[in-house]
Amino acid sequence: MTTHEGIKPLQPGPAHGVATSWTHAPYPALVADEAGGIVQVNDAAATLFPGAVPGTLLDDTVPGWLADAHRGLARRGGGDGVPGRTVSGRHGPLVLEAHPTVGVDGGVVWWLTDDTDRLLAERALRHEQERTAFLAQASTQLLASLNVRRCMEVAVELAAEYLADAAVLVAPPNGRHHPLAGCVAGQAPEHRMIRVDPAEVPGLSEALQGFPPVPSRWIDPASLPPWAVPDGFEGRAGSVVVTPLPGHGVPAGALILLRHGDRAAFDAAEEVFAGLFAARAGAALSAARLYTEQARITATLMADLLPPTLTQIRGVEFAGGYRPSQDTERIGGDFYDVHPAAEEGQETLAVLGDVCGKGLEAAVLTGKIRNTLQALLPMTGDHEHVLRLLNRALLSSRHSRFATLALASVVRRGGKVRLRLTSAGHPPPLIVRHTGEVEQADTSGTLIGALPHVRATTAHVELAPGETCLLYTDGITEGRGGPLGDVMLGERRLSATLAECAGMPAEAVVERVQMLATEWVGGNPHDDMALLAITAPNRAQLTAVDGRTPGRYTA
Known part of the structure; x- marks a missing residue:
């Protein structure tokens, strides 16, 4: 066995108790001289490194990373007893940390700790x-x-x-x-x-x-x-x-x-x-x-609740417009429908309504009203009778909401269009003459779904070519906005705008009124808005066999 002199082993004497404590310390510790020879080991180090006994070399008995660290310290010369930089490395399944203290003669005391659990x-x-x-x-x-x-x-x-x-x-x-x-x-x-x-x-x-x-x-x-x-x-x-x-x-x-x-x-x-x-x-x-x-x-539900797309029917122009109370919604309490006549010479029924409330709940009652009116089509020769039956149906349902309606039975006779107009708690329709004069249809009635009995009067109106009947909901006239931000649009402004629409097609009338209402309310909250224009075309128009598809205009 090769021996090296350097750091002397701890000897019994006045510090014999200290030496004994060092030998039986729970942490492995060993002393090596400047040349890498082991001078002394305690019991824990001897157990960890069985070959490490005084007189052997670190290179032969400890992991390489520890021997390399010792040589690095030795090359820097003696110390003053201050601990050096800690190094770590593996020894079998363990991860050890070695804490050095360099002596004045270049020897090093290495204290080792098991860091495996902490690293894990x-x-x-x-x-x-x-x-x-x-x-x-x-x-x-x-x-x-x-x-x-x-x-x-x-x-x-x-x-x-x-x-x-x-x-x-x-x-x-x-x-x-x-x-x-x-x-x-x-x-x-x-x-x-x-x-x-x-x-x-x-x-x-x-x-x-x-x-x-x-x-x-x-x-x-x-x-x-x-x-x-x-x-x-x-x-x-x-x-x-x-x-x-x-x-x-x-x-x-x-x-x-x-x-x-x-x-x-x-x-x-x-x-x-x-x-x-x-x-x-x-x-x-x-x-x-x-x-x-x-x-x-x-x-699927929207397909039945959304307003229909309108076109010319039996030589009469129909156009509709709808804007819900919230831009994020697609349906609400306002609606319109047009039920085409089955044969030439029979009346087409147009309906515009306003259900109390907004949003989905109002739209559900809207669907019920539209379906009920669809079933009552054979009876539309008498508007008041239809309104009574509809009122009875709403009162017997679980809904507590009411509605207002405007009915228009439309038929073309020669170059003119004849209408029967009935209002049930709804704003009376407006008639736009070709001269620019705007009239209010002479019809009135009680709303639907609130009272046990309803009454209504029907107005008979005739439209010459280029004249329009406009059905609308109060969301348009009661929309607040304008220059002051809180003024209702009102019927006077609506009538003034309609006067400018004399002779226009139905779609143009609807677009003009929608533009007026949109500009007026701006970004302010508003109710649902719906309108339905019925126009007698300026020129006679041929129609296809089905009575709905537009044909060619003739002079």
């Missing part, structure tokens, strides 16, 4: 922080779109990039087919709608039903059917996990995660993490599907 804890903390950040990012991206297809794309892209090498999302069946989205890390996602048998993948049937909540484990990759492996996944899967996507009370689908054979298999912690991601993906997909379903239902 820090690594686990960083890993958890990374996972938390990923889940937050995933939630943001998944909820950024309420489009189901896009949400499925984001889910498989994130899963393939951060959880596995590839991912396949199987959505609940749509009829006999399952929507699928697949993605390989670094590639674009793909979509398919195919017939599959979930029983071909162990655990998939249960996952699609929403249970069990724990992902299936130990799936044999060789048992995967081709549809469960996304295109572009090279080689053979080494490990596979299936995890359900829980939705809002209903399953949102299942996620199949695949890893290559050269990667470690999914462990329990990774399955739990995959479940956390799946919970977010499932919530986002459920929200997207719920929104899509509600949008579909809304669109």
Whole structure:
């Protein structure tokens, strides 16, 4: 055994108690001279480095990083007993920190601490922080779109990039087919709608039903059917996990995660993490599907609630305009309808109404009124009788709202248009003569849906070519705005504008009144606005056989 002289071993004497304490200290400690020879070790160091005994070399008995650190200190010369820079490195499964103190003769006392647990804890903390950040990012991206297809794309892209090498999302069946989205890390996602048998993948049937909540484990990759492996996944899967996507009370689908054979298999912690991601993906997909379903239902209802597109009917021009009380809404309490005559010479019924209130609740009652009037079309030869039946129907319903109506039965006789006009609590229609004079139709009546009995008077009006009858709701005349910002538009301003519309087509009259009302109210709150123009064309017009399609003008 080679020995080196330098730092002398601790000797018994006056400090014998100190030496004994150093020998039995819980932390490993050793003393080495300037040349790297071990002078003394305590019991803990001897256990940690069995070959480290006095007289041996550091290079032969301790990890290389510690021997290198000692040589670096020795080259700098003697110290004054002040601790030097701490170094660290691995020794087998342990991570050690070595704290040096340099003596005046160049020798060094090394105290060592086991830093393995702290580093493991820090690594686990960083890993958890990374996972938390990923889940937050995933939630943001998944909820950024309420489009189901896009949400499925984001889910498989994130899963393939951060959880596995590839991912396949199987959505609940749509009829006999399952929507699928697949993605390989670094590639674009793909979509398919195919017939599959979930029983071909162990655990998939249960996952699609929403249970069990724990992902299936130990799936044999060789048992995967081709549809469960996304295109572009090279080689053979080494490990596979299936995890359900829980939705809002209903399953949102299942996620199949695949890893290559050269990667470690999914462990329990990774399955739990995959479940956390799946919970977010499932919530986002459920929200997207719920929104899509509600949008579909809304669109279906809108088709019946929105005002119709008007055209020329039986040689009479019809045009309508509607603006809800809020720009964010498409429907409200104002409405208009035109029911074309079945045959030439019969009357076409035009209706304009105003239901008390705004928004969706008013629109629901609007739909009820429109449907009831549709059923009462055979009786429209007597406006007052129709209003009585409609009033009875509203009073017997659960609605507490009322409505005002204006009815117009229209027929063309030669070059003129004849109208029967009846108002039920509604502003009387205005007649625009070809001279520019504006008249108010002589009709009045009680509103509908409020009183047990209704009364109404009907006015008979004749329009010469170029003359117009305008039906409108009070949202136009009561709209507040103007230069002072809080003045109602009023009937006088409306009549003055209509006087300028003499001889104009029905669409031009509607556009002019809408422009007036829009400019007047500006950005102020306003009620629903609706108007319906009925115009006798300036020239005779041929019509198609169906009585609706415009034909050619003749002189």
